[in-house]
Amino acid sequence: MAASEPIAATADSVALRPPRSGLTPSSAVLIGMTLLVAFLALYPVGWLVYGSFSSAPPRQGGFLTIQNYINAASNPLIRGTFWNTIIFSFGQMVVAVAIGAGLGWIIARTNTPGRRTFELLSLIVFLIPGLLAVLAWTMLLSPSKGIINQLLMWAFGLEKAPFNIYSMGGMIFLHGVYLAPFTYLMITPSFVSIDSGLEESARMSGSGVFKTFWRITLPLTRPAILSTALFMFIIGLESFDIPQMLGAPYGIYVFVTQIYTTCCVQYPPDYGQATALSSVLLAAAAVLIYFYRRSVRQISRFETIKGKGYRVGAADIGRWRWLTFAICVVYFFFTVVLPLAIVLLGSFLRFFGKFDMEIFNRMTYENYIRVLAHPALVNGFLNSLGLAVIAGAVCVLMAAVVGFITIRTRMTGRGLLDGVAMIPVAYPATVLGIGLVWAWVGVPVPIYGTILILAVAYITRYVPIGLRTVSGGIMQISDELESASKMSGASWLYGFRRIILPLMRPTLAAAWLIMFLLFMRELSMSIILAGTGNPVASVVIFDYYSSGELPPMAAASVIMAAAMIAVVWFARSVLKISYSDLRVG
Amino acid sequence: MPDVKITGLTKRFGDVVAVDAMNLHVPEGSLTTFLGPSGCGKTTTLRMIAGLETPTEGEIAIGNEVVYRGGASIAPERRNIGMVFQSYAIWPHMTVFNNVAYPLQVRRRPRKEIRERTMQALATVRMTDLAERYPAQLSGGQQQRVAVARAIVFQPRILLFDEPLSNLDAKLREAMRIELRELQQRLGVTTLYVTHDQQEALAISDQVAVMDQGKIVQLDRPQSIYESPANKFVADFVGWTNFLRGTISDGTTVDIEGSAIRCRDTADLSRGAKAEVTVRPVDFRIGDEKRPGDNEIAGELRTSIYMGKYLICEVAIGANLVQAYADLNSNLKIGQRVMVRFQPDAVRVLKI
Numbered sequence: 061m062a063a064s065e066p067i068a069a070t071a072d073s074v075a076l077r078p079p080r081s082g083l084t085p086s087s088a089v090l091i092g093m094t095l096l097v098a099f100l101a102l103y104p105v106g107w108l109v110y111g112s113f114s115s116a117p118p119r120q121g122g123f124l125t126i127q128n129y130i131n132a133a134s135n136p137l138i139r140g141t142f143w144n145t146i147i148f149s150f151g152q153m154v155v156a157v158a159i160g161a162g163l164g165w166i167i168a169r170t171n172t173p174g175r176r177t178f179e180l181l182s183l184i185v186f187l188i189p190g191l192l193a194v195l196a197w198t199m200l201l202s203p204s205k206g207i208i209n210q211l212l213m214w215a216f217g218l219e220k221a222p223f224n225i226y227s228m229g230g231m232i233f234l235h236g237v238y239l240a241p242f243t244y245l246m247i248t249p250s251f252v253s254i255d256s257g258l259e260e261s262a263r264m265s266g267s268g269v270f271k272t273f274w275r276i277t278l279p280l281t282r283p284a285i286l287s288t289a290l291f292m293f294i295i296g297l298e299s300f301d302i303p304q305m306l307g308a309p310y311g312i313y314v315f316v317t318q319i320y321t322t323c324c325v326q327y328p329p330d331y332g333q334a335t336a337l338s339s340v341l342l343a344a345a346a347v348l349i350y351f352y353r354r355s356v357r358q359i360s361r362f363e364t365i366k367g368k369g370y371r372v373g374a375a376d377i378g379r380w381r382w383l384t385f386a387i388c389v390v391y392f393f394f395t396v397v398l399p400l401a402i403v404l405l406g407s408f409l410r411f412f413g414k415f416d417m418e419i420f421n422r423m424t425y426e427n428y429i430r431v432l433a434h435p436a437l438v439n440g441f442l443n444s445l446g447l448a449v450i451a452g453a454v455c456v457l458m459a460a461v462v463g464f465i466t467i468r469t470r471m472t473g474r475g476l477l478d479g480v481a482m483i484p485v486a487y488p489a490t491v492l493g494i495g496l497v498w499a500w501v502g503v504p505v506p507i508y509g510t511i512l513i514l515a516v517a518y519i520t521r522y523v524p525i526g527l528r529t530v531s532g533g534i535m536q537i538s539d540e541l542e543s544a545s546k547m548s549g550a551s552w553l554y555g556f557r558r559i560i561l562p563l564m565r566p567t568l569a570a571a572w573l574i575m576f577l578l579f580m581r582e583l584s585m586s587i588i589l590a591g592t593g594n595p596v597a598s599v600v601i602f603d604y605y606s607s608g609e610l611p612p613m614a615a616a617s618v619i620m621a622a623a624m625i626a627v628v629w630f631a632r633s634v635l636k637i638s639y640s641d642l643r644v645g
Numbered sequence: 646m647p648d649v650k651i652t653g654l655t656k657r658f659g660d661v662v663a664v665d666a667m668n669l670h671v672p673e674g675s676l677t678t679f680l681g682p683s684g685c686g687k688t689t690t691l692r693m694i695a696g697l698e699t700p701t702e703g704e705i706a707i708g709n710e711v712v713y714r715g716g717a718s719i720a721p722e723r724r725n726i727g728m729v730f731q732s733y734a735i736w737p738h739m740t741v742f743n744n745v746a747y748p749l750q751v752r753r754r755p756r757k758e759i760r761e762r763t764m765q766a767l768a769t770v771r772m773t774d775l776a777e778r779y780p781a782q783l784s785g786g787q788q789q790r791v792a793v794a795r796a797i798v799f800q801p802r803i804l805l806f807d808e809p810l811s812n813l814d815a816k817l818r819e820a821m822r823i824e825l826r827e828l829q830q831r832l833g834v835t836t837l838y839v840t841h842d843q844q845e846a847l848a849i850s851d852q853v854a855v856m857d858q859g860k861i862v863q864l865d866r867p868q869s870i871y872e873s874p875a876n877k878f879v880a881d882f883v884g885w886t887n888f889l890r891g892t893i894s895d896g897t898t899v900d901i902e903g904s905a906i907r908c909r910d911t912a913d914l915s916r917g918a919k920a921e922v923t924v925r926p927v928d929f930r931i932g933d934e935k936r937p938g939d940n941e942i943a944g945e946l947r948t949s950i951y952m953g954k955y956l957i958c959e960v961a962i963g964a965n966l967v968q969a970y971a972d973l974n975s976n977l978k979i980g981q982r983v984m985v986r987f988q989p990d991a992v993r994v995l996k997i
């Protein structure tokens with residue numbers, strides 16, 4: 061019977077093969093990839109630091125000097141900017157962490173009704189771009205046009221608008237509220253990992269729902285919360301959209317917006333000061349990121365081995381669950397429902413700011429027709445889509461190769477590759493944008509002023525995030541799955557095609573979706589690098605805001621949101637990406 | 646079926662010596678077990694035989710083919726070795742059928758033959774009915790069977806098992822153990838089997854290699870390992886838990902705490918040499934009744950624990966604390982002086 065004869069793995073005779081020396085294909089990939097990510101990460105920042113010591117703008121000669129730093133330090137704005145930056149970063153951090161930790165506790169540790177829905181909603185809040193949030197809240201809380209202000213003035217007969225979104229308070233509020241879901245995503249794992257027995261025994265010892273939260277749950281998650289808080293502080297430090305739109309026009313500058321103003325708004329631009337300030341900000345961000353990563357390492361070191369009887373579960377908090385339910389409803393009403401409704405309404409109005417019973421009769425499609433006839437917006441859309449799809453895929457591919465080499469091989473030099481690929485984590489987007497200007501302006505290759513510079517910027521900045529997203533997926537594919545393929549007689553390539561690639565597909569698709577969404581909304585770098593020759597949607601929409609054209613901006617935002625929702629829907633139903641694959645932190 | 650010869654095999658990870666100059670011969674058609682505590686180098690040895698790990702030194706031959714020598718190696722995919730992994734390593738995106746058919750698909754066999762052989766392998770592990778299932782729909786035991794079917798489907802020269810039963814619950818483990826042994830004997834394939842469970846090793850092996858810190862400390866038939874452990878480590882590992890320090894008096898007597906203890910032999914130790922004496926708790930009896938030839942040694946009762954059919958007592962004999970069995974009706978008080986009795990045949994003398 062044929063089935064009992066042994067069969068050789070290969071027809072040719074098997075022979076001992078001496079170890080390969082020299083450049084193997086895999087080490088060529090490793091070296092090539094290391095050089096590529098090193099170039100992307102270091103070239104622009106090298107120029108940035110050089111520029112900060114140069115007496116002249118890019119490619120215009122000059123000599124080395126520290127004059128730029130002196131100029132930046134003696135700028136009359138700088139003192140205010142410094143304190144604004146601290147107050148803003150800290151304030152929004154407190155708001156984001158308080159709301160995020162609250163949401164985390166409610167969703168992970170209590171039996172509040174509708175927890176699954178709230179979980180999904182927090183993902184939606186997370187996806188709302190800053191531009192859209194600012195637009196909506198301008199429409200709600202601007203002193204002159206804001207609908208809430210007008211309603212309150214009318215109802216209580218006030219002379220003056222009670223709220224002003226164009227203020228430090230407005231910036232802190234909006235930034236904190238919209239970043240809270242991100243905090244929530246970062247903190248939740250530590251809430252989920254608490255043994256419910258610890259809480260239950262506190263309840264049995266006579267402590268109530270909130271006392272248990274305060275005395276047991278919160279201290280257990282304190283390291284995670286503190287480390288998340290540090291991360292949120294860094295995000296605040298690097299944030300551009302909200303401070304630029306709500307603060308800068310009214311003279312409230314933070315570091316990032318002052319850099320932007322110095323290099324891209326004022327005339328003539330002062331590249332020297334901008335690069336000097338950028339270098340300082342970069343150094344601060346690098347130091348903070350270092351401490352952040354150290355704190356994360358410490359948390360994982362303190363994570364205890366879970367013994368038997370370990371149980372994760374939601375605590376029954378009795379009638380308090382209706383209070384927590386109400387808190388969630390209010391939060392999501394003010395972050396999702398109301399803003400989206402007002403933007404949708406605004407997109408159909410000819411003029412925003414007058415509200416009466418006639419408003420629905422004055423609705424018109426005009427704004428949509430106008431923006432769709434606006435060549436910059438249409439081109440910007442097409443460019444953004446192209447970048448998000450193609451550069452997003454390139455970014456994921458690079459992240460996958462780096463992740464695969466670092467996690468799945470034992471090649472020498474893989475640690476270096478990983479380290480180099482993660483460097484841009486420390487780059488504030490604005491700083492990277494300015495560095496890229498310095499690096500490429502006037503260089504006789506068609507990169508600056510084309511869509512390529514945007515692709516380079518996006519990929520450079522987001523490879524680390526892509527890497528973190530795919531790493532989890534790659535780690536889940538155990539080594540033995542690959543070994544089993546080898547033992548079955550398969551070559552590396554055959555196993556890669558039939559085992560590794562299919563298993564990585566969901567991870568890669570999810571990472572691509574994240575890149576798509578991030579690239580579509582990117583503003584901080586795009587606003588520095590995109591011009592008339594290479595417009596992108598976010599910058600064109602931002603320009604509507606600068607010129608005060610809220611209704612067309614609303615229409616463009618609705619179109620953009622619709623496109624993004626369509627892609628997410630496509631990803632969910634056709635590519636079968638599940639929400640749990642969408643890891644960011 | 647070929648045999649396996651390992652000569653001077655060494656593997657170092659940095660400063661850690663995982664496998665230390667190992668020599669081993671696995672006779673053809675036999676089942677040889679690596680038995681040892683976690684971290685003693687069992688998996689590393691197995692992976693070097695498989696070709697998944699490159700040895701630091703040494704030589705590995707399967708039959709008369711050298712598969713590793715002096716840096717020159719045959720790639721794992723060309724070694725024709727079937728391997729069952731500790732995690733089973735069943736590919737989650739393929740059906741049971743495709744998992745098992747994979748090695749044949751790799752070898753580009755005709756469709757009909759792939760089907761036949763795969764179904765035959767599945768029949769061998771009694772999984773024919775579940776061929777179209779996905780791994781997520783299988784129990785641990787069923788996944789285990791799929792892993793075995795995949796390892797045998799291409800008639801490998803040798804089979805490797807890395808703690809294949811350690812993820813199963815105790816009951817299933819015992820059933821699978823018998824099944825694997827029957828399968829191995831039916832196929833007659835030379836097999837290397839890794840486990841840290843001494844019962845498992847004793848139950849299924851033709852020969853057991855007990856490992857400690859990268860070295861084989863005893864290589865023997867299961868019965869010899871159990872009956873005549875070569876040293877304290879092996880004794881401890883196969884269930885000899887009572888150890889007493891003593892001095893050799895003559896060829897059949899050891900002096901412990903002033904009592905002369907008779908035994909079968911004294912492991913070729915000369916008079917006056919220090920030795921370690923070991924007796925299993927079951928063979929240690931506390932009670933009044935004295936059988937002919939019994940050794941006797943006095944101690945102080947420290948604790949006694951009710952075990953249903955008998956009591957387990959802890960007795961201090963000089964500086965040694967030992968465990969002994971006592972009848973339920975023996976009227977014992979903590980702190981009292983007791984006599985521990987045992988037959989000379991139950992005593993093993995070990996070199997220190």
Ligand SMILES: Nc1ncnc2c1ncn2[C@@H]1O[C@H](COP(=O)(O)OP(=O)(O)O)[C@@H](O)[C@H]1O
Binds near residue numbers: 662683
């Ligand atoms: N890839 C590796 N890198 C470094 N050390 C390793 C590696 N694999 C195994 N070791 C070390 O080698 C020793 C033996 O490991 P292993 O063969 O897995 O033991 P066992 O299978 O007997 O539990 C252990 O000390 C382990 O930490």
Ligand SMILES: [Mg+2]
Binds near residue numbers: 808
């Ligand atoms: Mg092991």
